[in-house]
Amino acid sequence: MLMVNQGEKVKIKVKVNGVLYERYVSPRMLLVDFLREELGLTGTKIGCDTTTCGACTVILNGKSVKSCTLFAVQADGAEITTIEGLSVDSKLHPIQEAFKENFALQCGFCTPGMIMQTYFLLKENPNPSEEEVRDGLHGNICRCTGYQNIVKAVLDAARRLRT
Amino acid sequence: MSYVGKPIKRLYDDKFVTGKSTYVDDIRIPALYAGFVRSTYPHAIIKRIDIRDALKVNGIVAVFTAKEINPLLKGGIRPWPTYIDIRSFRYSERKAFPNNKVKYVGEPVAIVLGQDKYSVRDAIDKVVVDYEPLKPVTKMEEAEKDQVIIHEELKTNISYKIPFKAGEVDKAFNEADKVVRVEAINERLIPNPMEPRGIVARYEAGTLSVWYSTQVPHYMRSEFSRILGIPESKIKVSMPDVGGAFGAKVHLMPEELAVVASSVILGRPVRWTATRSEEMLASEARHNVFTGEVAVKRDGTILGIKGKLLLDLGAYITVTAGIQPLIIPMMIPGPYKIRNLDIESVAVYTNTPPITMYRGASRPEATYIIERIMSTVADELGLDDVSIREKNLVTELPYANPFGLRYDSGDYVGLLREGVKRLGYYELKKWAEEERKKGHRVGVGLAYYLEICSFGPWEYAEVRVDERGDVLVITGTTPHGQGTETAIAQIVADALQIDISRVRVIWGDTDTVAASMGTYGSRSVTIGGSAAIKVAEKILDKMKRIAASTWNVDVQEVQYEKGEFKLRSDPSKRMSWDDVANIAYRSHDPGLVEKIIYENDVTFPYGVHIATVEVDDTGIARVLEYRAYDDIGNVVNPALAEAQIHGGGVQAVGQALYEQALLNENGQLIVTYADYYVPTAVEVPKFTSIFADQYHPSNYPTGSKGVGEAALIVGPAVIIRALEDAVGARFTKTPTTPEEIMKAIMSKR
Numbered sequence: 001m002l003m004v005n006q007g008e009k010v011k012i013k014v015k016v017n018g019v020l021y022e023r024y025v026s027p028r029m030l031l032v033d034f035l036r037e038e039l040g041l042t043g044t045k046i047g048c049d050t051t052t053c054g055a056c057t058v059i060l061n062g063k064s065v066k067s068c069t070l071f072a073v074q075a076d077g078a079e080i081t082t083i084e085g086l087s088v089d090s091k092l093h094p095i096q097e098a099f100k101e102n103f104a105l106q107c108g109f110c111t112p113g114m115i116m117q118t119y120f121l122l123k124e125n126p127n128p129s130e131e132e133v134r135d136g137l138h139g140n141i142c143r144c145t146g147y148q149n150i151v152k153a154v155l156d157a158a159r160r161l162r163t
Numbered sequence: 164m165s166y167v168g169k170p171i172k173r174l175y176d177d178k179f180v181t182g183k184s185t186y187v188d189d190i191r192i193p194a195l196y197a198g199f200v201r202s203t204y205p206h207a208i209i210k211r212i213d214i215r216d217a218l219k220v221n222g223i224v225a226v227f228t229a230k231e232i233n234p235l236l237k238g239g240i241r242p243w244p245t246y247i248d249i250r251s252f253r254y255s256e257r258k259a260f261p262n263n264k265v266k267y268v269g270e271p272v273a274i275v276l277g278q279d280k281y282s283v284r285d286a287i288d289k290v291v292v293d294y295e296p297l298k299p300v301t302k303m304e305e306a307e308k309d310q311v312i313i314h315e316e317l318k319t320n321i322s323y324k325i326p327f328k329a330g331e332v333d334k335a336f337n338e339a340d341k342v343v344r345v346e347a348i349n350e351r352l353i354p355n356p357m358e359p360r361g362i363v364a365r366y367e368a369g370t371l372s373v374w375y376s377t378q379v380p381h382y383m384r385s386e387f388s389r390i391l392g393i394p395e396s397k398i399k400v401s402m403p404d405v406g407g408a409f410g411a412k413v414h415l416m417p418e419e420l421a422v423v424a425s426s427v428i429l430g431r432p433v434r435w436t437a438t439r440s441e442e443m444l445a446s447e448a449r450h451n452v453f454t455g456e457v458a459v460k461r462d463g464t465i466l467g468i469k470g471k472l473l474l475d476l477g478a479y480i481t482v483t484a485g486i487q488p489l490i491i492p493m494m495i496p497g498p499y500k501i502r503n504l505d506i507e508s509v510a511v512y513t514n515t516p517p518i519t520m521y522r523g524a525s526r527p528e529a530t531y532i533i534e535r536i537m538s539t540v541a542d543e544l545g546l547d548d549v550s551i552r553e554k555n556l557v558t559e560l561p562y563a564n565p566f567g568l569r570y571d572s573g574d575y576v577g578l579l580r581e582g583v584k585r586l587g588y589y590e591l592k593k594w595a596e597e598e599r600k601k602g603h604r605v606g607v608g609l610a611y612y613l614e615i616c617s618f619g620p621w622e623y624a625e626v627r628v629d630e631r632g633d634v635l636v637i638t639g640t641t642p643h644g645q646g647t648e649t650a651i652a653q654i655v656a657d658a659l660q661i662d663i664s665r666v667r668v669i670w671g672d673t674d675t676v677a678a679s680m681g682t683y684g685s686r687s688v689t690i691g692g693s694a695a696i697k698v699a700e701k702i703l704d705k706m707k708r709i710a711a712s713t714w715n716v717d718v719q720e721v722q723y724e725k726g727e728f729k730l731r732s733d734p735s736k737r738m739s740w741d742d743v744a745n746i747a748y749r750s751h752d753p754g755l756v757e758k759i760i761y762e763n764d765v766t767f768p769y770g771v772h773i774a775t776v777e778v779d780d781t782g783i784a785r786v787l788e789y790r791a792y793d794d795i796g797n798v799v800n801p802a803l804a805e806a807q808i809h810g811g812g813v814q815a816v817g818q819a820l821y822e823q824a825l826l827n828e829n830g831q832l833i834v835t836y837a838d839y840y841v842p843t844a845v846e847v848p849k850f851t852s853i854f855a856d857q858y859h860p861s862n863y864p865t866g867s868k869g870v871g872e873a874a875l876i877v878g879p880a881v882i883i884r885a886l887e888d889a890v891g892a893r894f895t896k897t898p899t900t901p902e903e904i905m906k907a908i909m910s911k912r
Contacts, residue, residue: 042189043182048439083182096180107644108179109357109406146809
């Protein structure tokens with residue numbers, strides 16, 4: 001167990017989108033605040049700060065997590081991918097293309113979390129049924145689209161990634 | 164080249180799918196963080212606020228209360244005079260903090276300012292407020308009795324009480340074969356856009372810059388000016404990307420006034436982003452009860468309606484709450500030729516969080532009331548849902564409704580007949596009947612709506628053509644997810660006959676946009692798009708004149724087609740779009756810039772929607788399918804329009820079955836975001852959306868009407884009707900919860 005005195009910071013090392021960061025953080029700092037405030041990676045959004053909406057979803061050591069529900073210190077030694085790390089060489093990732101093509105976003109606030117959750121979902125299950133897609137996204141809330149076009153986009157992305 | 168009418172892809176999605184979107188909380192600027200101390204009582208005298216311990220917290224810069232903030236404010240929050248007759252309401256303008264009395268649980272009483280949000284959180288807990296509790300009144304029906312007065316200076320809790328009378332109601336009831344009682348209740352909702360409210364204010368050298376998650380930057384600039392006494396010329400309000408609003412971001416909150424005032428006092432930038440729990444207190448919506456009687460003939464003809472509409476305002480009047488008591492009664496006759504009405508509209512204060520508007524704002528309520536009337540009367544007379552409506556629909560348009568609203572165009576009966584056919588209503592009815600025989604609790608519901616939308620009085624548009632011929636469109640509308648910018652680009656590209664990739668659309672910054680009303684009430688494509696057409700015509704005219712003067716001919720001699728200006732008399736003389744743009748840029752004239760204020764007013768889309776609902780053995784209902792057939796006038800981009808039906812439809816599912824801002828006896832919100840139940844991907848239906856081929860255009864140049872709110876306007880009535888069909892019982896409320904459904908199922912056993 002890590003013992004920290006009040007007001008003291010803890011050194012952590014994390015790799016985010018392939019870049020290594022060593023920082024001193026307050027032990028109560030949430031991972032999402034670390035990403036946004038410390039690293040300036042504001043693509044990850046805060047929609048509810050209570051693990052409900054999924055706007056803050058990132059990939060941590062290969063699994064999707066809601067970054068408002070982890071402390072930055074818990075990510076010590078981890079590899080993280082955020083929405084900013086998904087496209088390579090300014091070329092959109094097939095999931096990003098599919099979201100664009102299928103009108104799968106409106107206000108765009110849930111989109112980074114939706115896309116990261118989709119990324120995880122399709123890694124686990126490259127050929128999901130519509131029901132599996134809906135189930136896989138049910139921790140991510142969208143208030144604009146009614147989900148139909150998001151589900152369409154995820155199925156389209158699965159096809160794009162398989163070929 | 165033609166873009167209008169096609170599902171053109173949204174133009175600016177890249178930043179959203181790559182995480183480069185910039186909402187107000189994403190703006191990086193060295194600012195103090197703000198947080199709020201909130202009342203724990205629904206109604207209490209503030210005896211003392213002790214901030215000493217809070218100031219000892221590391222990084223805390225200041226704590227301000229009413230004493231410091233309110234004297235800076237020359238006015239307060241008041242209803243929106245553009246759409247609300249403010250003299251018909253009793254209210255006091257609301258300052259940032261109450262001077263001596265709190266009026267709801269969660270009301271802010273002090274602002275804490277510090278260097279990071281964690282220390283602000285700590286300091287909030289260290290502010291000690293002594294209260295002397297008073298008896299609260301949290302129910303509308305109790306508040307109306309005036310035994311506990313919330314605003315002493317008003318001497319009553321009744322803010323608004325106006326009878327809406329038309330025709331001869333007594334005669335209608337005397338001639339009735341039957342009188343049917345109808346009740347229609349909309350519980351309290353929360354719009355809950357994904358992005359919570361947020362603001363950054365920077366005051367320096369007499370100039371105020373505000374980055375603000377708002378739908379109405381120009382209106383907010385004028386409100387900041389009026390309230391803070393800073394000239395508008397020294398205020399800039401910028402609307403960054405806005406993560407959904409649904410009407411909730413038309414209103415100005417006391418927290419936001421406190422943030423701006425703190426920035427003025429400290430001379431430093433200050434920022435505040437609401438937590439989800441704060442967002443859930445900031446914008447609550449609906450909450451009204453209609454009780455009435457309907458005079459009917461045996462054949463289903465509705466002769467008249469009388470009743471009372473009671474609406475909750477919460478503890479204070481907001482910018483938008485006044486819209487509901489004004490517009491609901493006028494739209495109760497809806498698409499039907501009912502001429503005799505007597506509806507008393509009463510809005511009261513209660514010790515609860517203030518009410519604001521939410522997608523549809525008054526039209527969902529009016530539609531729910533009239534469609535409950537139609538369905539209930541059909542049941543009482545043994546008629547079906549289609550024929551009762553056919554019997555009463557307005558048949559000749561234009562039509563002046565009994566309260567003076569002029570319905571512009573359409574074929575209401577024709578649409579119903581066609582819609583029922585295209586959506587497969589009777590097939591679904593038969594399917595449900597068969598399924599019920601097998602023991603499946605499924606049902607089909609139908610409802611009709613007439614919507615008043617595209618509210619005026621005007622909208623602004625500007626077009627600039629640069630030296631290379633590329634086009635910048637500045638719109639006064641303020642899209643925040645709808646994709647209106649893409650629709651406007653389509654419209655302008657068509658009007659100028661150029662490639663859409665040459666058109667960029669911007670909005671939302673008061674320094675860039677000369678004037679603006681904004682985006683709300685399903686108006687943007689119609690009034691904003693029409694303004695864009697008009698200004699594009701002016702630009703084209705100017706370019707023809709430039710071509711004419713270059714050739715030294717009369718302007719009538721110049722023809723324009725597909726990017727080329729030609730001389731009528733000598734077709735070999737041509738100049739490209741780019742050449743004319745370049746000539747204009749190099750001339751002494753300031754170039755190709757045209758601006759317009761385009762004036763127009765409301766139009767009336769309409770449609771019929773149906774839904775199928777399944778109820779399980781525990782009373783939990785699910786909407787399986789939702790189908791819509793709408794005449795929204797000319798459809799500029801069918802994919803964007805359909806997306807509005809999906810989004811509104813899911814909010815209708817939430818309103819009808821799941822969502823409720825539950826308050827306890829102290830008026831305290833007792834649901835969190837998790838158990839407020841915004842529908843997720845697993846609770847939503849499959850959508851089918853059809854737009855009428857034989858549409859009836861509005862009188863706007865776009866020919867469009869509006870679609871942003873349609874599915875949430877009619878959806879709750881559709882789904883409740885389907886639920887009645889599934890369970891075989893009458894329901895009056897949104898939401899109808901599993902407990903209520905279970906009770907109905909049990910009582911039938």
